[in-house]
Amino acid sequence: VFSSENLEKSCLADRLAGLHTSAIRELFKLLGQPGLISLAGGFPDAGLLDAPGLALASQQVFETQASSALQYGATEGLPALREQLVQWLSHKQIRVQVDDLLITTGSQQALDLIGKTLINPGDVVLVEAPTFLATMACFRLYGAHLVGIPCDTDGVDVEALEAAIIQYNPKLIYLIPSFSNPSGAVCSLERRLKLLELAARYSAMWIEDDPYSDLYFDEPPPLSLFALSEQVPGSREKWLYCGSLSKILSPGLRIGYLIAPSWLQAKAVMCKQFADAHTSTLSQAIAAVYLGMGRMPSALSHMRLAYAQRAKTLVQALRQELGEAFLFMPPRGGLFVWGRWQGQETSAGWVQDSAWWNQRAIARGVAFVPGEAFFPQIPDKACLRLSFATASTEQLNQGVKRLAQALSD
Numbered sequence: 001v002f003s004s005e006n007l008e009k010s011c012l013a014d015r016l017a018g019l020h021t022s023a024i025r026e027l028f029k030l031l032g033q034p035g036l037i038s039l040a041g042g043f044p045d046a047g048l049l050d051a052p053g054l055a056l057a058s059q060q061v062f063e064t065q066a067s068s069a070l071q072y073g074a075t076e077g078l079p080a081l082r083e084q085l086v087q088w089l090s091h092k093q094i095r096v097q098v099d100d101l102l103i104t105t106g107s108q109q110a111l112d113l114i115g116k117t118l119i120n121p122g123d124v125v126l127v128e129a130p131t132f133l134a135t136m137a138c139f140r141l142y143g144a145h146l147v148g149i150p151c152d153t154d155g156v157d158v159e160a161l162e163a164a165i166i167q168y169n170p171k172l173i174y175l176i177p178s179f180s181n182p183s184g185a186v187c188s189l190e191r192r193l194k195l196l197e198l199a200a201r202y203s204a205m206w207i208e209d210d211p212y213s214d215l216y217f218d219e220p221p222p223l224s225l226f227a228l229s230e231q232v233p234g235s236r237e238k239w240l241y242c243g244s245l246s247k248i249l250s251p252g253l254r255i256g257y258l259i260a261p262s263w264l265q266a267k268a269v270m271c272k273q274f275a276d277a278h279t280s281t282l283s284q285a286i287a288a289v290y291l292g293m294g295r296m297p298s299a300l301s302h303m304r305l306a307y308a309q310r311a312k313t314l315v316q317a318l319r320q321e322l323g324e325a326f327l328f329m330p331p332r333g334g335l336f337v338w339g340r341w342q343g344q345e346t347s348a349g350w351v352q353d354s355a356w357w358n359q360r361a362i363a364r365g366v367a368f369v370p371g372e373a374f375f376p377q378i379p380d381k382a383c384l385r386l387s388f389a390t391a392s393t394e395q396l397n398q399g400v401k402r403l404a405q406a407l408s409d
């Protein structure tokens, strides 16, 4: 009998064994509860995206280049968008040519193309612990063995990373050095320079995933590792840079990009051809016109102010309501506060287990993401991620009050 259960068992590819939907997606199913305040999301606030600017850009696209914007396009991406991005990146001291950039369908696709082109089953990939969930899932799909390296608020622990390079001889090292998801950490300039020296010394390829660096509150983060690699001989050719317009223009456009050495870029283009032929020409044309209009800097200033204000509200509320029960570093940019319950035992169990906590918090009408899933190996169950990005002042204050109530339940 060809029951769906039998078919699933006999047909699904082995590579899917042991892979599960992300904890966050499962959590989202619970978030429909009426009145629930969600600090669990990872999205930017749609209300802060420059919709009027995108409407103008779209109108211009339809008026001036409808036939090409509605047609198939080159796998590498629309030349006009690649040119605009080259200019945009030059403001961040990233000096590249149009041909160095591959436009991808979100930076998520850049990460997938890296996995597809570089990872053999059993290859070791070193990642920060904690790190971005989707990258772990994607690399695991290609058979990667992920090894977590400890981090603090200044980013990855460089000594531990070098020890792991020596121990595991990894194929890849994956870092989110600026306002990481989930930790919000910013790798210091001093550590960035040390990382580049390691890149020059060992054979591994390095990935810099950088969707958040423009979302700083006061000071920009240090220059990207990719930009700095110009200063450290022998490091540039090891470096892959993933960028995205999702957090600063619109995630719905699905525009990301990959900068990689030409030998790898060529293979990534080939794989992209088989995956989706090219990123939406319409989205690319709109993004190119938008960037050409010069509206991005003021749209970004507006976003930074709003996120900074929300982060401040959340930080103040956490300090006031939870005090020493919750340890965290105030974020300097990005969308997240990452923190850790300080241990105490209650009759119902260990307070520091975030999943257990989340149940109680949801019962009180507030949700966060338990930190466990962000660790590749041994999870720190006391950690959690809170997003301030889409909540109002009232929701942030009320949400933290509810967390405090859950604590004293």
Ligand SMILES: Cc1ncc(COP(=O)(O)O)c(C=O)c1O
Pocket (backbone or CB within 6 Å): 042, 105, 106, 107, 108, 109, 132, 176, 180, 181, 209, 211, 243, 244, 245, 246, 251, 255, 256
């Ligand atoms: C660290 C990190 N990398 C990559 C992505 C993927 O973004 P996108 O595919 O929308 O560019 C995200 C999205 O949340 C992220 O947090």
